Amino acid sequence: MLTSKLPPPERRSRFRQELASGKLLRFPGAFSPLVAMMIEQHRFEGVYISGAALSADLGLPDIGLTTLSEVASRSEAITRMINLPTIVDLDTGFGEPANVARAVTTIERAGLCGCHIEDQLFPKRCGHLDGKQLVSTDEMVRKIKAAADAKSDSNFLMIARTDARGVENLDAAIERAQRYVDAGAEMIFPEALADESEFAKFRAAIDVPLLANMTEFGKSQLLSTDQLSSLGYNVVIYPVTTLRLAMHAIETGLQDLASAGTQQGSVNSMQTRQELYQLLNYESYAEIDRKLFNFKL
Numbered sequence: 008m009l010t011s012k013l014p015p016p017e018r019r020s021r022f023r024q025e026l027a028s029g030k031l032l033r034f035p036g037a038f039s040p041l042v043a044m045m046i047e048q049h050r051f052e053g054v055y056i057s058g059a060a061l062s063a064d065l066g067l068p069d070i071g072l073t074t075l076s077e078v079a080s081r082s083e084a085i086t087r088m089i090n091l092p093t094i095v096d097l098d099t100g101f102g103e104p105a106n107v108a109r110a111v112t113t114i115e116r117a118g119l120c121g122c123h124i125e126d127q128l129f130p131k132r133c134g135h136l137d138g139k140q141l142v143s144t145d146e147m148v149r150k151i152k153a154a155a156d157a158k159s160d161s162n163f164l165m166i167a168r169t170d171a172r173g174v175e176n177l178d179a180a181i182e183r184a185q186r187y188v189d190a191g192a193e194m195i196f197p198e199a200l201a202d203e204s205e206f207a208k209f210r211a212a213i214d215v216p217l218l219a220n221m222t223e224f225g226k227s228q229l230l231s232t233d234q235l236s237s238l239g240y241n242v243v244i245y246p247v248t249t250l251r252l253a254m255h256a257i258e259t260g261l262q263d264l265a266s267a268g269t270q271q272g273s274v275n276s277m278q279t280r281q282e283l284y285q286l287l288n289y290e291s292y293a294e295i296d297r298k299l300f301n302f303k304l
């Protein structure tokens with residue numbers, strides 16, 4: 008109720024333990040605190056805060072237009088309402104190594120368990136589009152070092168994403184990832200790998216935990232949790248899935264309302280009032296009022 012009672016250091020150390028278990032941890036993306044609460048209700052292991060979903064929610068394309076303050080405040084609002092670990096997408100880190108350091112500090116203070124930065128040249132693109140450009144390996148290494156030094160909780164997870172598979176090739180992506188690990192990245196996010204064999208090659212070459220991005224309508228084959236577990240991946244994100252589901256449902260409902268002149272035909276597809284109140288834990292808020300109004304000196 009109101010806010011999570013789990014202090015961030017405790018949440019991060021629990022997350023580290025889960026990660027060490029070797030079990031694949033599933034992180035669907037949440038574009039709002041309410042969606043994050045539903046992800047928790049459905050017993051997923053964590054929540055991902057996607058740059059693509061966050062910018063789309065603001066009506067903007069995912070080309071690096073959002074500010075650190077916007078990302079931090081949304082991340083904090085989402086993290087506050089759940090006990091699950093949250094990981095956020097910091098795009099290219101909002102600038103040079105010093106900006107990356109400030110971004111990591113800000114996000115850590117917002118209570119998150121980890122973040123990723125990517126090796127694209129600003130302005131960035133969705134990792135599954137053509138025409139991306141990369142910064143040099145040395146430049147990215149400097150950003151990773153700055154990020155690793157900026158952490159104050161050693162359990163805050165620093166993830167490096169490489170977009171090199173789509174720009175150069177798989178070997179170049181592996182080479183970059185190895186350099187990023189040497190620079191202090193504790194997990195690697197290999198963006199836009201094509202299929203199972205590429206996921207397997209990446210796993211064989213890299214010693215730290217790996218994150219798989221199962222975004223729809225992109226360049227990667229959609230692999231199941233069973234496939235990703237047997238491939239040895241540690242975290243899987245479904246970054247824009249909830250937003251795409253919601254937007255499609257909203258569109259269908261609005262079309263129905265416009266054509267029929269009533270939403271009656273869509274009521275059975277809606278979350279009910281009771282379901283919403285349960286998710287919000289409404290009853291325990293009502294309890295505050297009851298206690299106060301029955302209070303006697």
Ligand SMILES: C[C@](O)(C(=O)O)[C@H](CC(=O)O)C(=O)O
Binds near residue numbers: 096
């Ligand atoms: C993971 C990602 O960076 C995101 O912002 O969620 C995107 C997802 C997408 O656009 O589908 C990406 O893969 O670049």
Ligand SMILES: [Mg+2]
Binds near residue numbers: 057059069096098
């Ligand atoms: Mg992104």
